[in-house]
Amino acid sequence: MSVYFIYIFVALLSYVTPGPDWLIVSKNTFRSKREGMLSALGVQCGLFFHMILAVIGASAIFLASKNAFYIIQMLGGLYIVWIGFSSLKELHSNRDKNAEEGSPQKVNNGAFLSGLTANILNPKVAIFFISILPQFVSEKGNIISQVITLGIIDILVGVVWWVAFVSLIGKLYKLAKDESIRNRIEFLTGSLLLIIGVIFIIKSMFSMFG
Numbered sequence: 001m002s003v004y005f006i007y008i009f010v011a012l013l014s015y016v017t018p019g020p021d022w023l024i025v026s027k028n029t030f031r032s033k034r035e036g037m038l039s040a041l042g043v044q045c046g047l048f049f050h051m052i053l054a055v056i057g058a059s060a061i062f063l064a065s066k067n068a069f070y071i072i073q074m075l076g077g078l079y080i081v082w083i084g085f086s087s088l089k090e091l092h093s094n095r096d097k098n099a100e101e102g103s104p105q106k107v108n109n110g111a112f113l114s115g116l117t118a119n120i121l122n123p124k125v126a127i128f129f130i131s132i133l134p135q136f137v138s139e140k141g142n143i144i145s146q147v148i149t150l151g152i153i154d155i156l157v158g159v160v161w162w163v164a165f166v167s168l169i170g171k172l173y174k175l176a177k178d179e180s181i182r183n184r185i186e187f188l189t190g191s192l193l194l195i196i197g198v199i200f201i202i203k204s205m206f207s208m209f210g
Contacts, residue, residue, distance in 0.1 A: 004153065007136045011154045014128060015161040020080050020196055024118050025162065026169055027087055027189040028111045033170045039115035040162035044155050046119025051151030054129040055144055070208040076121035077200030083114055084193030091186050 021043050029036025119125060129151070137146045173185070 003136055007150060008153060008157055010132065011157045012161065014132075015158055019124075020076075020118055020122065020193070021115070022165075023189050023193050023196070024083060024114055025166065027083075027186065027193070028114070029166050029169045030173050030186050030189065031111075033166060035111040036166040036170065037162075038111040040158075040166060042112040042115025042117075043119045043162070044158050045112075046116050046122075047125065047151070047155050047158060049120050050125050050129050051148065051155070053126065054133065054151065055147050067208060070204040072121060072123050073204040074201055074208075076118070076123065077197045077204060079117055079121050079197070080193050080200065081197030083118065084190045084195075084197060087190035087193065088187065091183060091190065 025036055025039045025043065028039040133147065133150050133154075136150055137143060
């Protein structure tokens with residue numbers, strides 16, 4: 001039983017550590033709490049995808065090929081760049097529309113998809129499920145059932161974390177009643193996503209061809 005408590009702690013640390021998921025969920029939360037929750041749900045569904053891969057051993061096969069790892073990392077970087085660019089473009093578009101018509105920002109129906117895709121294309125998640133998760137699996141028991149149990153625990157820990165995270169970010173954002181401050185926050189998250197995506201792309205290219 002103590003093994004599960006240790007695993008919960010390790011899983012929580014992985015969520016607390018800032019990364020692309022943080023920025024994507026934050027960006028969507030800045031638009032609305034609903035979109036923040038949808039993007040967080042997408043992230044967790046991505047974890048479910050990785051859990052299934054870990055069960056069937058596909059992640060192990062994938063990680064055995066360095067080029068496959070770098071290609072996925074590059075695709076993930078490109079997708080994060082696209083999210084950042086789209087965010088900045090949409091922010092500029094909404095500024096013009098709000099100035100001319102005074103209309104509210106439209107609901108972003110792609111919040112769930114952005115969280116899902118970014119998580120699936122993040123090879124670091126696969127690394128977690130292949131390198132960290134097996135440390136808590138006993139060879140004496142049923143391997144598949146243990147992996148599924150640990151994966152579900154990870155997902156549940158994430159659900160609790162993201163609910164708290166989105167609620168906190170939402171409250172902080174509401175304190176920034178000045179629209180110019182909100183725009184700066186959205187500009188910052190969009191820019192950071194662009195930078196992180198470019199770093200991922202450059203890193204994967206150097207690793208593959210260097």
